[in-house]
Amino acid sequence: MTQTARFSDIPQVIVMHKIGYFLPEGFQVMAMGTQSVFEMANIVAREQAYQVVDYSLTGGKVRSSLGTMVLTEPARDAAVVDTWMICGVVNPLSIDHSPAQTDFIGHVARSARRLAGLCTGAFALGDAGLLDGRRVTTHWAFANQLRKRYPGAQVEEDRIFIVDGSIWTSAGLTAAMDLSLAMVEKDLGPEVASSVAHVLVMHYRRSGGQSQHSEVLRLGAKSERIQAALDYARRNLSQPLTVDELAQTVHLSPRQFSRIFQLETGRSPRKAIEQMRLEEARNMIERGRHSLEIVARETGFRDRKHLREVFVRGYGITPQVLRRERRPLRGRQVEGARADMPRESGSRDT
Secondary structure: OOOOOOHHHOOOOOOOEEEEEEOOOOEOHHHHHHHHHHHHHHHHHOOOOEEEEEEEOOOEEEEEOOOOEEEEEEHHHOOOOOEEEEEOEOOHHHOOOOHHHHHHHHHHOOOOOEEEEEOOHHHHHHHOOOOOOOEEOOOHHHHHHHHHHOOOOEEOOOOOEEEEOOEEEEOOHHHHHHHHHHHHHHHHOHHHHHHHHHHOOOOOOOOOOOOOOOHHHHHOOOOHHHHHHHHHHHHOOOOOOOHHHHHHHOOOOHHHHHHHHHHHHOOOHHHHHHHHHHHHHHHHHHHOOOOHHHHHHHOOOOOHHHHHHHHHHHHOOOHHHHHHHHOOOOHHHHHHHHHHOOOOOOOOOO
């Protein structure tokens, strides 16, 4: 295979995808956890579908954010790499990416099938000029800085991960697990990705459209009265929940309640309740197998159609897509994964 060959040109058989992890000094140690996704994909697929190699500019030992050292190969020695995972650091504002690093990332972007900025790794992609005109995300704490530094990028901080052409970016590093699973799904199919999620004890592979925050936490009520109203609403989402009713529960007039609620949360009671309904609907779909009619009724939407409209507007996917991603695994996939999992010392068949 020549250096310009692409995996998309190869016949549809399981082939080895080479994943290169680029580790800058002080890289966020949790990025290494995403390598387990590709490890388990090999086990589930019963083939070495992925080869994972750690690289740095000069090779040798690289210190992580935790202080542990990782042995890397020199980036200049990297042959054909299908996917580059550019790892972030804890505080991207405290470092300047070297010209050598920026040149390297820009160079590999021309030959690799895809590049991923894991968490704050998006800043390294931005310095290499790869974010202009792209939809991207990063950890919510640095989204505004990313937007200011690279005004040509369309930063969407309220997304788990985003795929825009060959550029993949993720939010905080647990979201990088979802991004990695999405790569496995793209390469090997949804059944393998679902089995990998099961082996890793992940509830499901999030599609990327989900919010980085819990709605109740994001509302951030400052007074006991507004918090009490939110608690009441959360316990009664299947009910109409008018402003008059919420105000009455905390002994305020509707006018006073609406004014204080807006001041404390930054949104109207009606909009806040809609978002709480939406979050609970998502949770019900993730947790179980209720029909969408039941989900809509229990979370206060008029009907299944109304739920779908609000769901698409809020998360960018339909409830049916989320349900399909959460669907239980087929028995043979799970058994295949178990059969190839290494056994603990002293274990025996029963």
